[in-house]
Amino acid sequence: MFATQHGGRRTVLTVAALSISALLLTSCSSSGGTTTGANPDAKPKTADGPYGKFPGEKLTLSRWAGDPWTAGQQTAATAWNASTGGNLTLAPVPYENLHDKQALTLSSGSDYDIVYVHPSWFGEFAKAGYLAPIDKYLSDPKRNPPGFSAASYQESVLKQGNYDGTQYCLPDFVSTIVVGYRTDLFQAAGLSAPKTVDDIIADAKALNGKDGASGIVMPGKATGAVSDVFSSLLTAQDNWWYDASGTKSTLDTTAATNALNFYTSAAKYAPTGLLNMAVDDAATVAAQGKAAIVVDTTPSLSALEDTSKSKTVGKWAYVPLAFTADKPGGELIYWNWCISAKSKNKDAAYSFLQFYTDTAQQAKVALAASTLGATKSFYTDKAVTSKLPFLPAVNAALSNSNPQPSLATWPKIQTAIEVAVQDAIQGKKTTAQAVAAMQDALKGLTG
Amino acid sequence: MTAQNTQWDRGGRRLGRAMIALPALILALLIFGPLIYSIVLSLYKWQLTDINSGKPFVGFANYVHLFTDPQVLNAVGNTLIYVVGSVGTELILGFVIASALFEMTKGRKLANSLILLPMIIAPVITALIWRYMLDPQFGLVAQVLSVFGFKGGISFFGTSQLALPSLILVDVWQWTPFVILILHAGMLGISEEQFEAARIDGAGRWRILRSIVLPGIAPQILLVLLFRTMDTYRIFDTVFVLTRGGPGTSTETIGLYTYQTGFSFFDMGYAMTLGVFILITVAIISSFYIRLLRRREVFQ
Numbered sequence: 001m002f003a004t005q006h007g008g009r010r011t012v013l014t015v016a017a018l019s020i021s022a023l024l025l026t027s028c029s030s031s032g033g034t035t036t037g038a039n040p041d042a043k044p045k046t047a048d049g050p051y052g053k054f055p056g057e058k059l060t061l062s063r064w065a066g067d068p069w070t071a072g073q074q075t076a077a078t079a080w081n082a083s084t085g086g087n088l089t090l091a092p093v094p095y096e097n098l099h100d101k102q103a104l105t106l107s108s109g110s111d112y113d114i115v116y117v118h119p120s121w122f123g124e125f126a127k128a129g130y131l132a133p134i135d136k137y138l139s140d141p142k143r144n145p146p147g148f149s150a151a152s153y154q155e156s157v158l159k160q161g162n163y164d165g166t167q168y169c170l171p172d173f174v175s176t177i178v179v180g181y182r183t184d185l186f187q188a189a190g191l192s193a194p195k196t197v198d199d200i201i202a203d204a205k206a207l208n209g210k211d212g213a214s215g216i217v218m219p220g221k222a223t224g225a226v227s228d229v230f231s232s233l234l235t236a237q238d239n240w241w242y243d244a245s246g247t248k249s250t251l252d253t254t255a256a257t258n259a260l261n262f263y264t265s266a267a268k269y270a271p272t273g274l275l276n277m278a279v280d281d282a283a284t285v286a287a288q289g290k291a292a293i294v295v296d297t298t299p300s301l302s303a304l305e306d307t308s309k310s311k312t313v314g315k316w317a318y319v320p321l322a323f324t325a326d327k328p329g330g331e332l333i334y335w336n337w338c339i340s341a342k343s344k345n346k347d348a349a350y351s352f353l354q355f356y357t358d359t360a361q362q363a364k365v366a367l368a369a370s371t372l373g374a375t376k377s378f379y380t381d382k383a384v385t386s387k388l389p390f391l392p393a394v395n396a397a398l399s400n401s402n403p404q405p406s407l408a409t410w411p412k413i414q415t416a417i418e419v420a421v422q423d424a425i426q427g428k429k430t431t432a433q434a435v436a437a438m439q440d441a442l443k444g445l446t447g
Numbered sequence: 448m449t450a451q452n453t454q455w456d457r458g459g460r461r462l463g464r465a466m467i468a469l470p471a472l473i474l475a476l477l478i479f480g481p482l483i484y485s486i487v488l489s490l491y492k493w494q495l496t497d498i499n500s501g502k503p504f505v506g507f508a509n510y511v512h513l514f515t516d517p518q519v520l521n522a523v524g525n526t527l528i529y530v531v532g533s534v535g536t537e538l539i540l541g542f543v544i545a546s547a548l549f550e551m552t553k554g555r556k557l558a559n560s561l562i563l564l565p566m567i568i569a570p571v572i573t574a575l576i577w578r579y580m581l582d583p584q585f586g587l588v589a590q591v592l593s594v595f596g597f598k599g600g601i602s603f604f605g606t607s608q609l610a611l612p613s614l615i616l617v618d619v620w621q622w623t624p625f626v627i628l629i630l631h632a633g634m635l636g637i638s639e640e641q642f643e644a645a646r647i648d649g650a651g652r653w654r655i656l657r658s659i660v661l662p663g664i665a666p667q668i669l670l671v672l673l674f675r676t677m678d679t680y681r682i683f684d685t686v687f688v689l690t691r692g693g694p695g696t697s698t699e700t701i702g703l704y705t706y707q708t709g710f711s712f713f714d715m716g717y718a719m720t721l722g723v724f725i726l727i728t729v730a731i732i733s734s735f736y737i738r739l740l741r742r743r744e745v746f747q
Contacts, residue, residue: 220605222693273583275694276605285584408494412712422694426607 040347041142044083048360051143054348055085059113061352062102065092068369069173075364076356086348088114106130106340113343114352117169117336119160120406125338126163132339133166137350144354153357156401157374161336170357171374172365173335176401177232178393180286180294180301180316185211193317195325197233197262200293204269207292215269217282217291220425222418225279226263228331228404229295230421232321233259235402236329242445246407249442256435258323260424266295267425275422287312295321297333301390302370318390320397330397333404334374409444416441482726489720495713502716509720519721521696522704525611529700530679532615533622537675538668540619541626546660548627549634559631566624574688577617578604604690607697614698617685622678626671633667634660666740673736677729701725 040052061077063070070092077088091112093101099121105112106125117125125131137143138150150158150167154174161169181194185207194200204215219225234240239255242248267274271285279300286294287303287310294301303309304316320328337357339349355361362373363384372394378384379395405414417438424434489509491502513519544562548555565573580587583600592600603613637659645655661668683702686692692699692707705725709718 220694222691271584272600273602273605276602276610276690288585290584408713412714415707415711419693419695426694428607428695 038347040351046083047145048358049083050080050351050355051145052347052351053085054345054351057086057345057348059086059088059343059345059348059352060111061088061090061114061116062098062105062112063090063092063116064095064098066095069365069371072365072368073356076361077352079361080352080355084348084351086345086351088348088352103130106342109342112340113345113349115338115340117338118406119334119336119403120408122161122169122336122338123163126166126168130341131163131168132341132343132346133168134170134339134350134353135167137347137354138167143347143350145358148354148358152376153374154376154395154398156332156398157334160332160334160403161338169336169338170353171334171336172357172362172371173333174372174374174394174398175298175333176330176394176397177229177295177297177321178301178330178390178397179319179321180296180304180390181319182207182213182292182312182315183317184315185213185292193319194293195319196322197236197258200295201262201265201269204266204293208269210292211289213289214271214285214291216266216293216295217270217274217277217285218266218295219277219279219282219297220267220270220274220422221276221278221281222415222422223278224414224418225297226418226421227414228297228333229321230259230263230417231331231402231404232329232397233262233323234329235331235400236321236323236327238329240402241405241413241442242407247446249439249445251435251439251442253435253439256438257431260421260431260434263421264424264431275425284309286316298372298388298390298394299370302388305387305389316389318393320393328396328400330394330401331404332398332401407445409446413441413444416444485719485722485726488716489723491716493714493716493719495715505716509717512717513720513724518696518699518704519701519724522699522701525696525698526680526682526700526702528611529615529618529682530676532612533618533679534672534675536615536619537623537626538671540623541630541671542668544623545627545630545634546656548631559628562624562627564624565621566628568621570621570684571688573617573621574685577613577620578689581613605694607694610690610694610698614686614689617689618679618682622675626675629667629671630664633664637663669736669740673733673740676732676736680729680732681725 038052038054038057040054042051042053044050061073063073070090074090077090081087098116099118102112102115102117102125103121106115107128107130115125115131117131135150153171157171157174158167161167161171179194179200181203186193186203189206189210191203191206194203200216206215207213208215218229231241234251234255237252237255237258239250239252241251243250271290277285279297280303282291282294282296283300283303285291286296287306289311294304301318305313307313320330322328337353339346339353343349357374359373359375359377359381362375362378363381366372366378366384367387370388372378372388372391379391385391420429420434420437420441423429423437424431429437488502490504490506492505492508493502548558548562551558568576579585581589581601581603583589583602583605586600588603589600602609604610641659641663642655645659650658681702682700683706686698686700686703687706690698692703701721702725705718705721708714708721
């Protein structure tokens with residue numbers, strides 16, 4: 001009996017000693033953000049490959065569930081795993097549950113390494129300390145391809161992941177509003193490329209009804225896109241809905257009137273049913289040769305260049321929205337990818353983010369899902385520009401852009417703005433009344 | 448022996464009550480639990496996008512807002528037009544078709560089966576079918592109209608004047624079969640002797656319809672009114688798919704406005720208040736019909 005008890009105590013002590021040793025080893029190896037055997041500075045085998053070796057490191061990426069984007073990212077994760085020896089898995093969650101799931105996980109120890117952060121809760125997460133700064137990674141030449149740094153991204157897009165002067169996220173999935181016009185119809189009518197919104201209206205009027213096509217098509221249904229177009233029109237006039245605090249309206253009556261006049265004038269040369277057209281409907285009308293000009297978001301515009309969806313492939317040229325020539329404006333729609341502050345694999349997480357948001361991977365995603373990258377070189381990549389010829393117009397629009405409103409109070413305001421635009425188009429409200437309704441809606445900024 | 452039987456009876460009754468108590472409790476919880484929870488939540492300000500600020504108790508503030516919110520008035524107005532337009536048309540059309548079916552001697556079963564087809568399609572699919580049928584650019588109706596020289600199509604869902612009637616048309620297409628089914632069943636329940644006696648007395652078609660058919664199917668008519676009024680009052684899916692309440696707010700129904708308040712504006716407290724409002728109004732309308740039905744001793 002005594003011998004058994006003695007033996008048992010020895011076993012317990014041995015197990016305890018081994019456990020403590022294991023814990024110490026684990027804590028030592030993870031304190032620097034990289035496990036033993038990893039080499040975050042290792043150069044990739046191929047020019048576009050990911051930096052670093054992370055054998056056995058397990059990473060989790062939190063994102064919303066939705067294809068083809070989840071599948072596209074999974075392909076990138078598989079390539080990253082094969083090259084670095086790491087094991088990155090995606091944890092997709094339905095969008096409506098994503099914020100709460102992320103907030104709960106990140107605030108309680110975190111088993112996430114990389115998180116997709118929606119613009120509307122980026123500030124909340126950055127302020128709460130859930131996200132890790134990435135400035136030192138971005139400026140470290142050992143962790144990036146030669147010449148790659150923060151300057152490699154579109155400045156206006158990258159700064160959306162910056163909070164109080166610290167960079168937390170890397171962007172992708174860029175989208176904005178641009179104008180497409182039919183080069184064949186313009187040429188036949190002796191018209192030159194539209195440079196301003198006045199040109200667009202004049203051209204739409206001239207081409208309306210020619211070859212069975214309406215002059216212009218754009219989204220008119222209240223699904224958010226009307227507000228996106230309107231936002232771009234305001235930005236092109238150096239105006240915006242609200243100030244930096246997001247609580248005070250800065251909507252200028254003249255700018256709003258100009259923007260609304262563009263919408264109501266264009267509607268005169270639009271096809272029947274404009275007010276029930278979402279972004280995809282407008283793109284379909286244009287793709288089927290039923291409009292000479294289209295104003296739409298870029299993922300939808302890709303349908304114009306898709307031979308399986310369009311009768312007008314290769315007949316389109318693109319320009320940004322502008323009120324005065326050479327002063328374009330656009331609304332920036334984007335996604336942010338960030339590293340969890342409590343991640344034990346920050347080096348590996350950055351390796352994936354750099355790899356995923358850089359031009360080579362984004363070109364693959366763009367060709368599969370028609371979304372655009374955020375690096376400057378993406379917009380000059382020949383493989384991409386030949387498939388998505390609107391990229392130079394997007395690049396120009398983003399040179400003067402405001403991010404898509406992401407305030408908690410915005411959805412209600414947006415609905416009121418879109419209803420006001422629709423009422424003005426239908427003649428139920430005068431331009432002045434519709435602008436007044438928008439300004440009235442913006443009083444709701446304070447909640 | 449009798450005393451023993453009485454004891455057994457008492458024991459059996461007790462056991463019966465005990466066995467029914469748990470299921471009854473679960474059922475009550477399932478029915479009244481969410482209902483009470485909704486009512487409680489309607490007394491709070493609960494902004495889903497502002498989870499850090501909690502849920503302050505605001506008493507009846509949401510209800511005060513409801514009665515001063517112009518969008519509620521607009522949405523209820525649209526809903527009532529939709530209810531009256533849909534249910535009225537379905538009842539008249541359903542009665543006419545059910546009467547025709549009743550008089551049919553051949554092919555009645557086949558006609559019955561074909562008529563029921565729209566009803567078995569999910570409302571969202573129905574909405575999509577009509578969306579593509581009535582599309583002014585590519586829809587079937589636009590193609591047919593263009594053959595007759597009407598180029599450019601008609602914007603059924605893109606103008607305030609036509610959007611709500613078009614939504615009513617979709618509802619009529621889908622739910623008239625339900626009315627036909629119920630009214631036809633009611634007509635079949637009227638005894639043949641009544642018709643024969645009327646004919647012998649020299650009653651014409653109109654007189655038979657007025658004095659025998661309509662009184663004979665009155666409970667079925669009330670039942671149809673009850674179900675269709677409740678359904679159309681809560682309409683959401685078709686409107687959401689086809690117009691999203693537009694153009695402007697011309698097709699915004701109270702069901703859609705409640706959804707938008709909850710899941711677009713994330714104002715869950717007010718959405719719950721709107722939900723309670725829908726519940727109360729539906730209950731009032733339903734109780735009116737149920738009282739009429741009871742008066743006819745249908746449920747007795």
